[in-house]
Amino acid sequence: MSLLEVKNLKTTFAIGVGTVQAVRGISFHVDEGEFVGIVGESGSGKSVTMLSVMDLLPNYAKVEADSMTFAGKELREMNARELRALHGKEIGMIFQDPMTSLNPLFTVEQQLSEPLRIHLGMKRDAARAKALELLRQVEIPDPEQRLKQYPHEFSGGMRQRVMIAMAIACSPKMVIADEPTTALDVTIQAQILDLLENLKKNTNAAIVMITHDLGVIASMCSRIIVMYGGMICEEGSSRDIFYRAQHPYTWGLLNSIPKIHHDRHEKLVPIHGTPPDMLKPPAGCPFAPRCRYCMPVCRMMTPPETGLDHGHRVFCHLMHAKAPKVERGVDR
Numbered sequence: 001m002s003l004l005e006v007k008n009l010k011t012t013f014a015i016g017v018g019t020v021q022a023v024r025g026i027s028f029h030v031d032e033g034e035f036v037g038i039v040g041e042s043g044s045g046k047s048v049t050m051l052s053v054m055d056l057l058p059n060y061a062k063v064e065a066d067s068m069t070f071a072g073k074e075l076r077e078m079n080a081r082e083l084r085a086l087h088g089k090e091i092g093m094i095f096q097d098p099m100t101s102l103n104p105l106f107t108v109e110q111q112l113s114e115p116l117r118i119h120l121g122m123k124r125d126a127a128r129a130k131a132l133e134l135l136r137q138v139e140i141p142d143p144e145q146r147l148k149q150y151p152h153e154f155s156g157g158m159r160q161r162v163m164i165a166m167a168i169a170c171s172p173k174m175v176i177a178d179e180p181t182t183a184l185d186v187t188i189q190a191q192i193l194d195l196l197e198n199l200k201k202n203t204n205a206a207i208v209m210i211t212h213d214l215g216v217i218a219s220m221c222s223r224i225i226v227m228y229g230g231m232i233c234e235e236g237s238s239r240d241i242f243y244r245a246q247h248p249y250t251w252g253l254l255n256s257i258p259k260i261h262h263d264r265h266e267k268l269v270p271i272h273g274t275p276p277d278m279l280k281p282p283a284g285c286p287f288a289p290r291c292r293y294c295m296p297v298c299r300m301m302t303p304p305e306t307g308l309d310h311g312h313r314v315f316c317h318l319m320h321a322k323a324p325k326v327e328r329g330v331d332r
């Protein structure tokens with residue numbers, strides 16, 4: 001059964017110069033215990049999608065959807081108290097920069113205990129014991145000592161571990177990790193990714209990982225959603241995306257990540273051009289201005305969904321093109 005089901009989500013931001021169409025009618029689901037990756041470059045709408053689901057956008061954002069359900073409950077019908085209970089208890093969030101989420105004025109113990117006391121009604125001693133257990137779970141050395149410290153006494157990687165501990169404190173059904181490793185150096189990145197993978201095995205929470213780096217989630221996700229210009233362009237299992245990708249943008253992403261068996265002098269292939277201006281997104285396919293397979297229909301009509309095997313879906317006119325077969329795909 002789907003834990004999260006989103007149908008026809010549209011999110012816009014009214015700003016002085018016009019309306020930014022950040023998310024343009026997307027539908028997707030996350031199953032219980034699943035590890036889903038949402039991939040795309042900056043401005044593709046991936047973070048806004050999950051912030052829309054969480055109702056965490058500023059009040060100049062307008063969120064519309066046919067439906068958005070979590071564990072069978074319609075999110076848009078929840079009142080402020082129900083949404084507060086949902087955040088932290090049922091859905092945990094890990095953000096890119098832990099310093100913006102951790103309060104510099106409170107110790108780690110105070111910050112870890114707060115959700116336990118609010119959502120689970122724990123008394124002070126029980127909350128402290130649980131906070132200690134959480135720090136051990138996220139592999140923070142010397143946890144007794146660390147509990148008494150403030151966020152500025154932690155390194156970036158350690159702060160991110162504290163954020164993960166906070167996100168899983170109340171055993172949520174789903175954890176959303178928004179670019180959790182972007183601000184970290186490569187070795188620490190690998191440790192945090194290992195930690196998330198272990199959490200997935202040990203907690204059975206669904207994890208939604210938002211990233212601009214397809215390489216980061218290559219081995220972790222069971223399913224990957226590729227977004228571009230506020231729309232989904234392809235969705236499938238990791239195998240579908242890495243070995244049977246059908247969308248030119250996915251090919252571009254795959255061509256731009258280093259491959260272990262390639263000559264180290266070989267250049268990576270960038271995706272030429274720039275992302276669309278979401279104040280005036282192009283008509284038809286948002287990738288058309290950068291796509292080397294673009295056809296006249298691509299500039300006029302939004303590509304329809306084409307369903308392939310095992311939930312693999314692609315939004316590209318090439319899937320229906322009668323033109324002679326073009327040589328296409330990933331440059332491997």
Ligand code: SF4
Binds near residue numbers: 249289
């Ligand atoms: Fe390229 Fe057309 Fe497919 Fe868009 S719909 S990715 S422009 S071929």
